[in-house]
Amino acid sequence: MTLSPKVAQSSKRDAPGRKATKKHTNSPFGGMNVTSAGIRHHGPRRSRQQELRTSRGRGKDKEDQKPRTFKALKMQRSLASVSYGKRSAVKSKISEVDAFDNFPLLPVVKDSISSQALKGLDIILPTPIQRVAIPSLLGIENGRANFKSSKKKDTEQFLLAAETGSGKTLAYLLPTIDAIKRAEIKDTERVREEVVAREEKSKRAVFELESPPLHEPHPTTGRPRAIILLPTSELVAQTGSLVKSFAHTVKYRSALISSSFSGVVIRNRLFSPSGIDILVSTPHLLASIAESDPNILSRVTHLIIDEADSLLDRSFSPLTAAIIEKASPSLRQLIFCSATIPRSLDNHLRSRFPDIRRLVTPNLHAIPRRVQLGVVDVERDPYRGNKDLACADSVWSIGRAATEHFDDGAKERVGVKRILVFVNQREKTAELAAYLVSKGIDAMALNRDAGGARQGDVLAAFTGVGAEASGGEEKGGTEEGKVTVSPVYSEKDRKGPRATNRTLPNTKVLVTTDLGSRGIDTLAVRHVILYDVPHTTIDFIHRLGRTGRMGRRGRGIVLVGRHDRKDVVKEVREGMFKGQALI
Structure with missing residues (x-):
């Protein structure tokens, strides 16, 4: 084979002054022998600095040159936005209410707030969500409550959304109890009228024989007036204890059922001969009972879907929808309650309940500014990528800081510090708890593998006012978001868990997943450690919401490793500092 003599000659298309022909790239071989990319025929890519210079020369607005906020969070945008105009309107509405006396509740219900729900508090004032939700749920119009319920009206639909630890449970429970007591009063009057009419009839018919009385069960047996649905048995126990505390003074019948109880206990509570007014349950259990006995939903007037972002997701949505559908004939109020409004929940409510009234607070989707968030870079010394060591050092x-030292070397226990550590994987809870125990820390693991009784015992030390940790704020703040801690362990402690003689007796640690971040009233917790960076903004809000509850201060620490999203953590910190709502 020999080369053609025309090889060294330039082609006619490369001749000077001749326009280059466009190469066809639609064929399978159109991209061969190409020396420049020419992607979409846009030419070479320009740098950001060149684009800014060009925009300045063209006189573009300065707003286009500024970096957008929440750039990293927009990649995982999952929360529905609430306009600032609506937030301002809610603020002006909140300012009009300053006490529980402004609500037209029954006197017995109003007196039980201080004696049962908020026992031990000197100053009792309604929270923002309570100021917004209670009047609407009571049906206050033009400053007066409308209690005319003689005729059947359409079902009222509400969405209660407020930040964690803001008293949402009390916001929907007070109007529900008030409605039950008013309905009970009307039922008593109707029964009294029937008795009087029966006596008058017997007086007129002197010679007629009366049938012997039948021993029938109570008409409300297995037919509650109000149902509260919660996703987990832990939340059922927590909300059920508050419902039962009101029953001591308001006098109504309540029951809580979940998978933590046996079948005999569930049957005795639900079908008690004395009747039932309020039922607290999980969707799985209630749906299975209603499948065999639909009569339990025949008298429901108030249905509360608490933690609605969980109960309307993929796993719970079919069961929740079935319960709503079966209870709809007698339903008067359908209440959804949540700390966040994900876009999936927002779209579902708009399509399924277009007439729903949204009752939100001005600080929705914003982590309270009283919660301080610090960052620990695990890749730096002395940790060098060991997150377990960084977690133990932070604890x-x-x-x-909970122990005071005196001149003679003695120690006085000031209070017990309760710390929540959140991880993303269930298997990591037991592993990390064992590591912390090996370092002299009183640590426990909480996950779905533990039994119901075990979970209740573990959470009992971290919930309630009685377990509230005392002691002042820690000294030594943060600089640029970095937590300044002095290393407790030496370099040889990095390799793994090792028995130690040192102990930390004044600190309790609970290692858990999102199981402990939803709705649990961890009033005693002042510190939260995020071992893993949360996947979404929703997890950030719920996990950091375990501290700083009811106006108290709190502190969160996030451990950031090499493969974690540092940009997301940075934007969350900036949003918390500015008091902005996250997206």
């Missing part, structure tokens, strides 16, 4: 730095 020790918090625990040492």
Whole structure:
């Protein structure tokens, strides 16, 4: 084979002054022998600095040159936005209510707030969500409540959305109890009228024989007036205890059922001969009972879907929808309650309940500014990528602040520090708890593998006012978001868990997943450690919402490793500092 003599000659298309022909790229071989990319025929890519210079020369607005906020969070945008105009309107509405006396509740219900729900507090004032929700749920119009319920009206639909620890449970429970007591009063009057009419009839018919009385069960047996649905048995126990505390003074019949109880206990509580007014349950259990006995939903007037973002997701939505459908004939109020409004929940409510009234607070989707968030870079010394060591070191730095040292070397226990550590994987809870125990820390693991009784015992030490940790704020703040802690362990402690003689007796640690971040009233917790960076903004809000509840201060620490989203953590911190709502 020999080369053609025309090889060295330039082609006619490369001749000077001749326009280059466009190469066809539609064929399978159109991209061969190409020396420049020419993607979409846009030419070479320009740098950001060149684009800014060009935009300045063309006189573009300065707003286009500024970096957009929440750039990283927009990649995982999952929360529905609430306009600032609506937030301002809610603020002006909140300012008009300053006490529980402004609500037209029954006197017995109003007196039970201080004696049962908010026992031990000197100053009792309604929270923002309570100021917004209670008047609407009571049906206050033009300053007066409308209690005319003689005729059947359409079902009222509400969405209660407020930040974590803002008293949403009390916001829907007070109007529900008030409606039950008013309905009970009307039922008593109707029964009294029937008795009087029966006596008058017997007086007129002197010679007629009366049939012997039948021993029938109570008409409300297995037919509650109000149902509260919650996703987990832990939340059922927590909300059920508050419902039962009101029953001591308001006098109504309540029951809580979940998978933590046996079948005999569930049957005795639900079908009690004395009747039932309020039922607290999980969707799985109630749906299975209603499948065999639909009569339990025949008298429901108030249905509360608490933690609605969970109960309307993929796993719970079919069961929740079935319960709503079966209870709809007698339903008067359908209440959804949540700390966040994900876009999936927002779209579902708009399509399924277009007439729903949204009752939100001005600080929705914003982590309270009283919660301080610090960042620990795990890749730096002395940790060098060991997150377990960084977690143990953070716990020790918090625990040492709970003990005062005197001149003679003696120690006085000031209070017990309760710390929640959140991980993303269930298997990591037991592993991390064992590591912390090996470092002299009183740590426990909470996950779905533990039984119901075990979960209740573990959470009992971290919930309730009685377990509230005392002691002042920690000294030594943060700089640029970095937590300044002095290393507790030496370099040889990095390799793994090792028995130690040092102990931290004034600190309790609970390692858990999102199981402990939803709705649990961790009033005693002042510190939260995020071992893993949360996947979404919703998880950030729920996990950091375990501290700083009811106006108290709190502190969160996030451990950031090499493969974690540092940009997301940075934007969350900036949003918290500015008091902005996350997206």
